[in-house]
Amino acid sequence: MATSLARQTRESFEQAQAEIESGQDLVSRARATTNEASGERDRLLLEIVLAYRRGPQEPWAAALLDLLTPAVLERLKRYDSEPPAIDPEDIRQQFVLELLKAAAKMPFPPETDFIERRLILRAGQGVRRWLARERHWRALQAPLTVEPEEDR
Numbered sequence: 001m002a003t004s005l006a007r008q009t010r011e012s013f014e015q016a017q018a019e020i021e022s023g024q025d026l027v028s029r030a031r032a033t034t035n036e037a038s039g040e041r042d043r044l045l046l047e048i049v050l051a052y053r054r055g056p057q058e059p060w061a062a063a064l065l066d067l068l069t070p071a072v073l074e075r076l077k078r079y080d081s082e083p084p085a086i087d088p089e090d091i092r093q094q095f096v097l098e099l100l101k102a103a104a105k106m107p108f109p110p111e112t113d114f115i116e117r118r119l120i121l122r123a124g125q126g127v128r129r130w131l132a133r134e135r136h137w138r139a140l141q142a143p144l145t146v147e148p149e150e151d152r
Helices: 005-032 039-052 057-076 089-105 115-140
Strands: none
Touching: 005 039, 005 057, 039 057, 039 089, 039 115, 057 089, 057 115, 089 115
């Protein structure tokens, strides 16, 4: 059985903490400001995203995913698996990939608000497009059929 996303992100962050010694305070403050309306969390998340872009990417990706795990888990509830080709694990992995791609490439104008929401929505858009492409290709595929054996 697959390990939960929350456990994986927590373990990855714990392993990566040594590599981002200077950023541990930044991550701690972002975690502490989860429910504040001051905009501080947005500023902190933006700093973490910019640190991720500067590198090293692996430890900052672990920090970013650890902070965004609750929002990711909530968003993943919206997607249905499509057996046998796409299971929930595939969707989860694709969402994480799209989230990190958004963090790496998405433009953030000065004074940007709602960083978490923007990242989650962009990742969701990527997953929806991926699922649509997969459905399209599956529709074009001929189903596997078993031909009866002929008597010789």
